[in-house]
Amino acid sequence: MKLLAIFIILACGSNLGSAAERDAAITENELIRRTQELYDAVVPGDQAPWKKYFADDSIFADEKGRTMDKPKLIADITPLPAGYSGAIKLERVQSRIYDNVAILSYDANETETIFGQNLSARYHITDTWLRRDGNWQIVASQAHRYYEDPAVGKADPKKFPDFIGSYELASGQTRTVVADGDSLFVERNGKKEQLFPETSELFFRKGIEGRILFRYDKDGKVDALxxxxxxxxxxxxxVANK
Structure with missing residues (x-):
């Protein structure tokens, strides 16, 4: 009888241990729930979820290139000003979950209204969660913002003759600006790209960060791209025309 009692006690203890381990595990859905809770707290400036889910030794790198510890991160969570509202929603979530480490990678789609004007932005964020003493917290988070082309403005074809011509970076390294109707293009090594106007003198190429602008000299002539x-x-x- 004693042996049977010992066996029952050991079996129950083993089951309790397994249950505790299951309780300490985490799922993708739970990570999503906690992460959405964090972003729902941004607009009202509620710091409580950020204090709860970020470890004291966490590192947070945001889309502006700032790297913050937990105190600086928490201090950055403040209510939006009057006249501002918005929301951040998670999409395209992927996860990798191991015994004591979980990685959640996702898009964060932000919508913001500023005195009736609507704005939007997309970010990609990767959070690393670590389990310590059964408690899951973020120890590292990194965000970057997706590049978005600016709004296309209005070109002034009357200025195109100023821009047209060849430009040299170094010997043998040239690019040429040409016009086709109301559109401006830049060519280099057989590749032709359209220059879309942001203003009449400021241009961009779709899907490429940066701007193309033309510099005027003291005589009012374009001398550089x-x-x-x-x-x-x-x-x-x-390059001067020959």
């Missing part, structure tokens, strides 16, 4: 990338300029000097 500027390829502006992340606020840094690559200057192509205009």
């Amino acid at each position: 500027i390829d502006r990338r992340n606020n840094e300029d690559v200057i192509w000097r205009k």
Whole structure:
């Protein structure tokens, strides 16, 4: 009888241990629920979920290039100003869940209304969750913003003759600007790309970060094409017509 009692106790203890382990596990749906809870707290500036789900030693890198520890992250969670509203929703979620580590990677689609004007932005975020003493918290989070082309403005074809011509970066490295009706193009090494106007003198190529602008000299003539990338300029000097 004693042996039977010991066996029953051991079996019950084993079942309790298994139940505790199951309770400590986490699912993709639970990660999504917690993450959505975080973003639902952004608009009202509710810091409680961020304090709860981010570990004290967490690292947070946002889409602006800032890297923050938990105190700085929490301090950054403040209510939107009066006249502002919005929401952030998760989409295209992927997860990898292991014994004590879970990774959640997803798109965060943001909509914002500023005094009746609607804005939107898309981010991709990857969170790393770690289980410590049965408690799952984020230890690292990194976000980047998807590039979006600016709105197409109105070109001024009367200015195209100023822009048309060849531009040289270095010996043997040239690109040519040509016009076709009301559209402007840049050609290099047989590749032709349309320059879409943001303003009459500021252009962009679809799907490519940066801007193309034309520099005027003191005499009012275009002397360079500027390829502006992340606020840094690559200057192509205009080649005089022969």
